[in-house]
Amino acid sequence: MNQPASLPLAESLLAAPLPAGGPAWLDAARREHRAAFAAGGLPDTRIEAWKYTALRGLAQRRFADGDAAAAARGVDVAAFALPGVEGPRLVFVNGVFRADLSALEALPAGVSLQPLSQALRGDAEPLRFALSRPALVGHGREAGDAFAQINAARAADGVVLRVAAHAKSIAPVRLVFVGAAADAELAWHARNVIELGEGAELDLVEQHVSLGEQAQLATLVSDIELGDHARLRHVVVQDAAAGANLIRRSGLRLHARAQATLHVLELGGALVRHDLRAELVGDGAQFHTRGVFMPHGRQHIDTQLAIRHQALDTTSSSHWRGVAGDRARGVFRGAIVVAPGADGSDANLSNKNLLLSPAAEIDTKPELEIYADEVKAAHGATVGQLDERSLFYLRSRGIPLGEARALLTAAFCRAMLDDLPNAVLREHLSGLLIAQLPA
Structure with missing residues (x-):
C-alpha cells in the first residue's frame, strides 16, 4: 500500500493549480495524472523498489508551487561552467527557462533545441504521444510512478531536443538545471523529450547544480527515443545543494542497432533518487552505463536501474560503484530482464561499493530474469571496505x-x-x- 494523499507533501502537490494554456489533450492528460496521484498517494517501503528509501520525513513537509521570481534571479554563468564542454545549452532556474543564460546560436544543422514551454505554444501535436500517455493505476502500477504522475500533471517547462536523421552534433548539447535559493521551500517540475532520428549522433551533458542553501523538491522526467543506428553519449553530473530533494525518472527506447552510453555522477542532494529504465526494442541495440554515487553526511542517494532486452542480439553492460561515508546511505538496484524471443542477448551488471565509516550503509540488489535462449548474462554486487x-x-x-x-x-x-x-x-x-x- 502507498502513503495516502492526505499527507502534507501530497496535499501541497495536489493543491497547486495545473499549468494553463496548453492544448486540450494536454489539459486532459494533466487532470488524469493528477487524479492517479491522488488515488495512489506516495510510495512507501512496502513497495519493493522503495524498500530502502523511506519518504516519512519528506512526506510531512509542504512545498510552495514553483518560483514566480525565477526569471529575475541573479545567476552567474560561472556557477555551471564545465571544462571541455562548449556549445549550445538550455538553462533552467528553479524549473523556469532562462533565455539570458542559454546559448542556442551554435546549433548544428539538423538539431532542434527549445524549451518545452515554447514548443507547447507552437505546434504541440508531435509531443502528444510523449506527454499524454495514460497514468498507470491499480494492480499494474509500478514503483516510482507517483512522482512521474505528479510531474506529468505539473511540469510546465523542460527540454524538447530533436536530432534529424543522419545529423550529428559535433559540440555537446548541455542541459543545465539550477536550484536557486528562494524565500520559501519550493517544488518545481521539468519534463524532457529527446528524440534521435535514424543514424543520428548526439553528445549530451546534463547538469544539476545549486546556488545557495535551499531545500527544494524537484522532479525531472526524461523520455529518450533512439531511432535505428542512432548514437547517444550522455553524461549526467548531479551536484545539488546539501538540502535539496531531487527525484528523476529517465526512460530510453533503443531501436535496431542503436547505441546509448551513459556516464553518471551522483554527488549532491539530501534525498536523491533516479529511476533509469532502458528498453532494447530493436535487434542489435546496445546500452552501456557507468556510474558513481558518493553520499556523505546524512545524504541518501538511490539509483534504480532497469534494463529490458526485447529483441535479438541486444547487448547491455552496467558498471556502478558506490562510496558512502559518515552516516550516509546509498541504494542501488539493478534489474535485467531478457524477454521471450530476445535470443542472443548479452547482459552484464556489476555494482561494487565501499564503506568509509562504520555508520554508513549501502544496500545493493542485483536482479536477473531470463526467458530466452542462447543468452549470456552475469550480475554481481559487493559491499566492503578498503583493502x-x-x-x-x-x-x-x-x-x-x-x-x-x-x-x-x-x-x-x-x-x-x-x-x-x-x-x-x-x-x-x-x-x-x-x-x-x-x-
Whole structure:
C-alpha cells in the first residue's frame, strides 16, 4: 500500500493549480495524472523498489508551487561552467527557462533545441504521444510512478531536443538545471523529450547544480527515443545543494542497432533518487552505463536501474560503484530482464561499493530474469571496505593513512570514467570525485 494523499507533501502537490494554456489533450492528460496521484498517494517501503528509501520525513513537509521570481534571479554563468564542454545549452532556474543564460546560436544543422514551454505554444501535436500517455493505476502500477504522475500533471517547462536523421552534433548539447535559493521551500517540475532520428549522433551533458542553501523538491522526467543506428553519449553530473530533494525518472527506447552510453555522477542532494529504465526494442541495440554515487553526511542517494532486452542480439553492460561515508546511505538496484524471443542477448551488471565509516550503509540488489535462449548474462554486487594490504603498501612507502585512503578511493571511482572520450571533461569530473572524499 502507498502513503495516502492526505499527507502534507501530497496535499501541497495536489493543491497547486495545473499549468494553463496548453492544448486540450494536454489539459486532459494533466487532470488524469493528477487524479492517479491522488488515488495512489506516495510510495512507501512496502513497495519493493522503495524498500530502502523511506519518504516519512519528506512526506510531512509542504512545498510552495514553483518560483514566480525565477526569471529575475541573479545567476552567474560561472556557477555551471564545465571544462571541455562548449556549445549550445538550455538553462533552467528553479524549473523556469532562462533565455539570458542559454546559448542556442551554435546549433548544428539538423538539431532542434527549445524549451518545452515554447514548443507547447507552437505546434504541440508531435509531443502528444510523449506527454499524454495514460497514468498507470491499480494492480499494474509500478514503483516510482507517483512522482512521474505528479510531474506529468505539473511540469510546465523542460527540454524538447530533436536530432534529424543522419545529423550529428559535433559540440555537446548541455542541459543545465539550477536550484536557486528562494524565500520559501519550493517544488518545481521539468519534463524532457529527446528524440534521435535514424543514424543520428548526439553528445549530451546534463547538469544539476545549486546556488545557495535551499531545500527544494524537484522532479525531472526524461523520455529518450533512439531511432535505428542512432548514437547517444550522455553524461549526467548531479551536484545539488546539501538540502535539496531531487527525484528523476529517465526512460530510453533503443531501436535496431542503436547505441546509448551513459556516464553518471551522483554527488549532491539530501534525498536523491533516479529511476533509469532502458528498453532494447530493436535487434542489435546496445546500452552501456557507468556510474558513481558518493553520499556523505546524512545524504541518501538511490539509483534504480532497469534494463529490458526485447529483441535479438541486444547487448547491455552496467558498471556502478558506490562510496558512502559518515552516516550516509546509498541504494542501488539493478534489474535485467531478457524477454521471450530476445535470443542472443548479452547482459552484464556489476555494482561494487565501499564503506568509509562504520555508520554508513549501502544496500545493493542485483536482479536477473531470463526467458530466452542462447543468452549470456552475469550480475554481481559487493559491499566492503578498503583493502588493508593496499593501505599497508602505501603507508610502507611513507604515505599518511588519510592520503592513502583517499588515493585508493579515488582510483576505485575514477575507473568508471576511464572510457569517457572527452579528456578535459574526464579530468574535471575526476576532480569533483576527489573533492567529495572525506578529509
